[in-house]
Amino acid sequence: xxxxxxxxxxxxxxxxxxxxxxxxxxxxxxxxxxxxxxxxxxxxxxxxxxxxxxxxxxxxxxxxxxxxxxxxxxxxxxxxxxxxxxxxxxxxxxxxxxxxxxxxxxxxxxxxxxxxxxxxxxxxxxxxxxxxxxxxxxxxxxxxxxxxxxxxxxxxxxxxxxxxxxxxxxxxxxxxxxxxxxxxxxxxxxxxxxxxxxxxxxxxxxxxxx
Amino acid sequence: xxxxxxxxxxxxxxxxxxxxxxxxxxxxxxxxxxxxxxxxxxxxxxxxxxxxxxxxxxxxxxxxxxxxxxxxxxxxxxxxxxxxxxxxxxxxxxxxxxxxxxxxxxxxxxxxxxxxxxxxxxxxxxxxxxxxxxxxxxxxxxxxxxxxxxxxxxxxxxxxxxxxxxxxxxxxxxxx
Numbered sequence: 459x460x461x462x463x464x465x466x467x468x469x470x471x472x473x474x475x476x477x478x479x480x481x482x483x484x485x486x487x488x489x490x491x492x493x494x495x496x497x498x499x500x501x502x503x504x505x506x507x508x509x510x511x512x513x514x515x516x517x518x519x520x521x522x523x524x525x526x527x528x529x530x531x532x533x534x535x536x537x538x539x540x541x542x543x544x545x546x547x548x549x550x551x552x553x554x555x556x557x558x559x560x561x562x563x564x565x566x567x568x569x570x571x572x573x574x575x576x577x578x579x580x581x582x583x584x585x586x587x588x589x590x591x592x593x594x595x596x597x598x599x600x601x602x603x604x605x606x607x608x609x610x611x612x613x614x615x616x617x618x619x620x621x622x623x624x625x626x627x628x629x630x631x632x633x634x635x636x637x638x639x640x641x642x643x644x645x646x647x648x649x650x651x652x653x654x655x656x657x658x659x660x661x662x663x664x665x666x667x668x
Numbered sequence: 669x670x671x672x673x674x675x676x677x678x679x680x681x682x683x684x685x686x687x688x689x690x691x692x693x694x695x696x697x698x699x700x701x702x703x704x705x706x707x708x709x710x711x712x713x714x715x716x717x718x719x720x721x722x723x724x725x726x727x728x729x730x731x732x733x734x735x736x737x738x739x740x741x742x743x744x745x746x747x748x749x750x751x752x753x754x755x756x757x758x759x760x761x762x763x764x765x766x767x768x769x770x771x772x773x774x775x776x777x778x779x780x781x782x783x784x785x786x787x788x789x790x791x792x793x794x795x796x797x798x799x800x801x802x803x804x805x806x807x808x809x810x811x812x813x814x815x816x817x818x819x820x821x822x823x824x825x826x827x828x829x830x831x832x833x834x835x836x837x838x839x840x841x842x843x844x
Binding site: 464468528531532537542555561574595612618623655 | 700701723724725726729730735736741744745746750751753754755767769770771788792795799800801802803804805806807808825827828829830832833
C-alpha cells in the first residue's frame with residue numbers, strides 16, 4: 459500500500475500523478491510475485507486528497523501489509539527531531555495516535571457547517587502491518603513509533619531536508635527492489651542520482667520489529 | 669530600527685532564560701528547546717496578507733462559541749523566519765528566513781473576533797531560482813493575547829502533545 463501526498467508553495471498537490479513510469483515498474487514488481495502463503499501480491503496506491511489519516515490508519519493496522527508513505531514529515535518549532543507525518547486531512551504519530559479534520563454540513567441550508575478534530579492521541583493507533591517505510595525528511599526519527607513492525611525511515615543529511623521529488627523516487631526504487639536491504643540500496647542509489655544539492659547525504663535506514 | 673533591535677533583544681533574553689532553566693533542571697549540557705516565541709510588536713502571519721476565504725466560518729464542535737475559517741493565501745512566494753535547534757550542535761539555535769509553501773491557514777474566532785491563526789507550512793528550497801518543496805513541514809499557532817490586533821505569541825503546534833484547536837483561549841476573546 460503506497461500513500462503519498464505533499465503540496466507546493468501554491469498549495470498544489472505535487473506527488474499525485476508524478477513518476478508514473480517508476481511507480482508502474484514498482485507495481486509490476488510487486489504483483490508479479492507471491493507471498494509466503496502462495497497468494498498473489500496486490501499493489502494499491504492512495505494519493506493526494508485521498509491520502510487521509512483514516513486511509514493511513516487502516517493501512518498500518520492491517521497484518522500482511524507493507525505500507526509506504528511519501529510526503530511531509532513534521533517537526534515542531536523548537537524541536538530537534540520529527541514527531542510525525544502529514545496526511546491530507548491531519549497528522550499521524552504512529553502508535554502514539556493521530557488526528558484528522560471532520561467537517562459536518564449544517565442541519566439546514568442556512569446553518570453553518572461545523573468542524574471537529576477526532577483524535578486518538580493518548581489512546582494510540584494500532585500498528586500491525588508487516589512493514590512501514592516512511593519517505594519524508596528525517597523520518598528515521600520516528601522509529602520508536604513503529605517498534606512493532608519492520609521500519610524504514612530517511613536520514614536527511616547535513617542540510618536536514620530531502621526534496622519531495624527525490625523522496626518519491628527513493629520510495630519507488632525501494633518498492634521495486636522489494637524493500638529490505640536491497641530496497642535501501644536502491645533508495646540510496648536514487649539519492650546518488652539526484653540533481654538536487656540539498657539531497658546530498660540523504661539515505662535510508664531500517665530497524666527490525668522488536 | 670531601534671524598536672526592532674529592542675524587540676529582538678527581548679526575544680533572545682526570553683530564549684536564554686528558557687535554556688538556563690532547562691540546564692538547571694537536567695544538569696546536563698544546555699539543550700536547545702523552546703515551545704513559544706513572544707514578539708511584542710506582533711508576528712507577521714505568512715500568507716495572511718491578501719488571503720481569500722476558502723471555506724466559510726464553521727463552528728468548532730468541541731469548543732462552544734469558537735468558529736474556524738479556512739483561508740487561501742494568494743502570496744506566491746511566502747517566507748517565514750524560523751528559529752531552529754541545530755541537530756549537530758547542542759544548544760545552538762539557527763535563525764533563518766526560509767521559503768515555504770503554505771499547506772493550510774486557519775483563522776479562529778469568537779463572535780467574529782479573530783484571536784488565533786494556525787499555519788501549516790512545508791519547507792521549500794530554491795535551486796537555480798526555482799522554488800521546490802522538500803519533505804519537511806511544520807505547524808505553528810499565532811495568538812493575539814489582548815485584542816490589540818497584534819499576534820504576539822507564536823507557539824509550536826506540531827506534535828502529539830499539541831492541541832489542534834487553539835489552547836488556551838485568551839481571556840479577552842470570551843468577555844462580553
